[in-house]
Amino acid sequence: MTKAQKIVIASVELILYAPLIVVILMSFNSSLYGTFPFSFSLKWYSYLLKSEDLLIASWRSIWLSFVVALLATTIGTMFAVWRVSVKSVIGVASDGILVATVAIPWLILGIAMLQVFNLIGIGRGTVSAVIGNVAVVLPYVVFVVMTRLRGLDENLIEAGRSLGATQLKSFYRITVPLAMPSILGSTLLAFVVCFNNFTIQYFLLPLGVRTLPLEIYSQVRTGYSPAINALATVVLLGTVLIALLLERLGAGSKHFRDHR
């Protein structure tokens, strides 16, 4: 690495991590208003453990994201398996719809979904939030799994077929195991994206039913909150762990590729 490269990379990392580092540091600062001088304390973490609102919201977020991730992975993997076998206009059109789901502002999607739920009489609610979140995380799952399926060696499937495996059997015994790392990876990705999605939950959950992003939002609007710092640190730690897992699964799929 040249000196210029080092400077460029170091400065951009500093910019990317400044807001996160500040929150982590402040979670150990005993000041109620996030001001200096800094004095080390763990009191916000013990406060966090006693804060029922935050714990309920965390549990709700985990539960919601779990259901959404499972549904999105199932539906998305099926969709990806179909998509790689299609070369017609429908395939290209479905790619367009998936990209649109990622690119259209969630604000616009969120209020549009709410209109549909109001029309069919469900309105705001957990079911609405699950369906809406499945829709916005679906593209992530489809693209991750699709990329993996495209990279699979067709010869393996052909070999299985020529040795007498039925289409269904070759799918379950060859395609699924080979694509497994990416399927698990897409589940984690779907979980993280749903867990952190504020906008869709803001419009589709009933007023007063708060997931973690909504709880953080409502506390931040009233000002600085040291308990949120502690919670944010815990959430960040969880996100790092999931990111590391994702990375390992990525390495896993590479392992499959190299040794096939």
Next chain:
Amino acid sequence: MKTNRRWFLSLPGFAILASMLVIPLLLQVLTSLGLAKNLSEFPRAGSWRRIFESTLYLRLLYRSMWSGLVATAIAIVIAWPAGWAISRVPKGIQKVLLGTVILPYLVSTVLLIYGFFVLLAGNGPLMSVISLTNLISADSSILYTHTATVLMLAYEALPVLILVIYASSESIDQALIDSARSLGATRLKRFFHIILPLTMPGLVAGSALVFVPAVGSFVESQILGGPNGILLGNVISDQIRRINDPAFGAALSLMLLSAVLTAAYVFGRLLKPLYRRSNLA
């Protein structure tokens, strides 16, 4: 597998996409026209007329678009050297660096906004450091100004842009740059004649991916922007969460969506000659 017998696998996916993307957006058109009368307690016609009766909403649209554009531009200026630099480092370090770039993308926007809020707060960490220079006092800050919102949007755009620029830089052969150098091309010339044209297609796509959500943002301005910093997104969100006027909200959101998609398309077309002319690609 000649005939496609997998079509049924796509059904749940299409059902979700149709019911949560296509139908909702079409329904929004009807709602904005006041035609979906049984949907809400307060159906109102004339929402479109109301938008154009004053210049207020057009000015807000302009402000949202301009903020998105400035934020994207700031992010590009920071992301370009970074994405390029990451594409030129040894593979082992590269993997770690890419991981650190992706991580903030996985963190909740609300948390990042909150981090910015803490960072910028008067007497907070950043201002305490800056005030050591005695140029400005520690309790003054750009928090609660429009500048804070735009910087936040630029920050959020960084991971995607760095990754996109990295991806298009990575395929550029180092030999190409080295030979240009040995033929006497200056650093600037190498940038404008090789790196810029070759990374342009990826950059245009990446910019659209960050510009569109930035224009439709509303949480950033609500928390960081202060009383005079609202964007069109805030007005739209308020129609649903506070005022309960879905028709007007639908009209405003459709105006925002069509404006931003048109803008993204026009910019894409305008920038195309920049890289089409290059025959290196």
